[in-house]
Amino acid sequence: MHTTPSDTELQTPGCLDHLWFKLRSVEWLYNSNMEQQMTNSHVLFLVKQGTGCLTIDLQEYRLRKEAVHIALPGQTMGVLTESGAELELYVVSFDLFRDGAGEIKPPHQGEIPVYPESQMVFLCDLMYGCWRHESGLERFRGQSAFHELMYELIKNIRLEPxxxxxxxxxxxxxxxxxxxxxxxxxxxxxxxxxxxxxxxxxxxxxxxxxxxxxxxxxxxxxxxxxxxxxxxxxxxxxxxxxxxxxxxxxxxxxxxxxxxxxxxxxxxRKRRIAAYSPHVLGQLLALKMIPYAAPLHPKWTAYYYKLYKADIILHLSAYRANQDWEANIHALAQASPDIVISRDDSLHPLERERLEQIAPVIVLPWNDQTWRDHLLLMAQQLDAVQEAHDWLAGYDRKVSQAKEQLHRLLGGETVLAVSIHKQQCRISPVRGMRDVLYADLELPPPQGLNPDQYNMAVPVERLAELDADRILLNVCQEEETLRYWQSLETSPQWLDLRAVRSNRVYPITSDPWREYSAHASGRMIDDLLRLLCGADAAASSSESLPLL
Missing domain, CATH: 1.10.10.60 (Homeodomain-like)
Structure with a gap:
């Protein structure tokens, strides 16, 4: 038996009397990763079974039954399962309100050690079932279970020892x-x-x-x-x-x-190269070069952040929508790189002028050339032509091996890539996924799909007309899109799709599938083999293009 800590021990004297909790949603993840995403609500992570890795902003936590974790609005969060380990995880989003004025904060955040033998898992099971129920009364019961969960959480926080x-x-x-x-x-x-x-x-x-x-x-x-x-x-x-x-x-x-x-x-590392976009970073890694500066963030470039955050000295902003280019220019001016590499379509005219005052700039003609052209152009400028040819030869071997496996598995079945953003479905929205699926691997697209429809917003009825045997599905990890997807995936139109009925819809993440680079293309093939053929096939494929 353990003793329940007092309110004084919890350092929450009286604060709970003025806070109101409201359940927003409950997700259950089973051996599934959660792509790094930003949250607009409070989020509680509670492990039912197993272990994994949770990232909240720049902080990594070990997911386990002996602790729960809380992320705050505006933070980014992501979950990675561990190889060979099972993970059952509840992800509970909730809103927090306060009586009167003052800052709204939960009594605890980050990692919270708890006693795992409490009723919290039972309450999550109950809450999850009620939340998905058609009856409004049962969903109301889910809110009640959530309040009981918060009570159990605070009651079962471990303080000593x-x-x-x-x-x-x-x-x-x-x-x-x-x-x-x-x-x-x-x-x-x-x-x-x-x-x-x-x-x-x-x-x-x-x-x-x-x-x-x-x-x-x-x-x-x-x-x-x-x-x-x-x-x-x-x-x-x-x-x-x-x-x-x-x-x-x-x-x-x-x-x-x-x-x-x-x-x-x-x-x-002798030369200070600045990669001015994640796509450029993906090209440099294929040339066995780690840049001095590159865009890194645990959400926007999660893969590169995890592997290369210690190697890349200067972390530039990775979120272009924030218009952070002036901060990036200032950081590069302080670092004095030897060369800057960027896409031409992403540069503001003044931005380019300021970059050229710092160092020579290689500008990749984005819309007129392929990633192979960009790789060779960079290789020539950086005296790495042999490395480029070696990588391309390895990529061709990877493509050949993967093509044989996939064609043997699919036997002519059609494959369609679909991306959901906001409240729209788009067909193969970016060049990288189209090049890998239909040009390199020569997988058959649905009959009636023509290039003019790529990146076109289409209704679900159009997906039914295309009647693909298998769908690769990318769901943008932001709140409006996730709400739309939650309603779409239970709609009769979606459930009636051939790929859905046969359980052949495969989730793909924005990274690497929305990046256009040599390195990302190799990772797309590995990901596709893992989804369709299993982990062993993906591991065998990745050996032909080892990580730097």
Whole structure:
């Protein structure tokens, strides 16, 4: 038995008396990723079974039964399942109101340790069933269950001893980040966390998804990368600065973590290249080049952010709709890159003029050339022609292998790519997905589909006329679109589509399917093989184009 913490312990004296909660929606995810998206409501994440990774803004959390997580309006959030691990997750959106004036905040946010043996999972099951019920009375019952859930959550927050242990654990993690160059031991870190070494090892892995030693290695390698770009120091000195007395041991650790030797990495990073759009970043990676500056954000460029946030020194704004180009120009002016690469169709005239004052600019003619043309053009400018030809040869091999597998599986069945944005359905809206599906892989489009209809908004009735055997579905991850999709997926018109009736609708994410680059095209093929042929086929395909 555990004791219920008091309101004073929760540091919420009287605040709950003035707050009103209203359930907005309940989702149940089973072994499914949630593409990074922005929320306009409060969102509660509660694990029914298994583990996974949750990202809220720039912070990563370990999803597990012993904790719930709350994201606030305006934050971005995304979920990744772990290879070989099951994850059942409830995602509960709710609104929060306050009596009178004052800022509206939930009593808790971020990660909240809880007692998993409480009634919270039962209440989520009940709430999920009621929320999807046709009866208004049952949906009202769902609101009641939600209020009971919030009560159970606050009642079952763990403060002692778990909260103190996790506070100490976070202190030890900060110590690793500040003193990575010292000879740190588990015993020393456990003393800082004020728990036993055995419990420390278990709790660190459980909380952060990796061991303390692996985290120390990650911090050291990331710091070494920064020194290689900035300092110009010798490899031996860099090894010593990040905590390795043996230069050769450091080189082995670095190569194991990064996939290339420190010498090759330093040679790769000598030139300060600025990628001015995610598409350019996808081209540079195919040339085995990591830029000094590029657009990175856990929502807008989630894949690149996760893999290369430590390698790319200057993170530019990745959200062009915010018109952040002046901030990007200012950041680049401070960094003094050697060269800037951009698309011609995305540059404001003044923006281009300002860029050219900073460094030479390679402008890719976007509408007149393919990604292959762009890759070769960049390769010529960057003295990487052989790397471009090697990558293209590997891509052709990947296409050939994938085409054989897919044609054998499909046997002539038609494939249609559909994107939903706001309250519109669009057919194959971007060049990348069209090129991969119909040009490279030569998959059969539905009869009656002509190129004039690409990127055209069409009603569901037109999708029925095309009568595709299989549909690849991209749903934009923003609130208006998700509300429309929630109503569309239960409509008779949608349910009557051939692909829906045969359970052959496959969700595809905006990244990589809406990006037009060499790297994204290779990832699209891997994703398609995973969806249609299984994980083993995708793993085999990805070997022909290894990640940098």
């Amino acid at each position: 778990e909260m103190n242990s996790r506070s100490g654990l976070e202190t030890s993690r900060t110590f690793i980040e500040n003193y990575y160059y010292d000879n740190l031991t588990i015993e020393q870190l456990a003393r800082i966390a004020q728990i036993s070494p055995k419990y420390y090892v278990d709790l660190f892995k459980k909380t952060y998804g990796k061991s303390a030693i692996d985290y120390l290695t990650e911090v050291r390698v990331n710091r070494a990368k920064q020194l290689m770009v900035h300092s110009g120091a010798r490899l031996r000195d860099i090894a010593h600065q990040v905590g390795y007395n043996d230069e050769f041991y450091f080189s082995r650790k670095f190569k194991k973590e990064v996939g290339m030797s420190p010498t090759a990495y330093m040679k790769n």
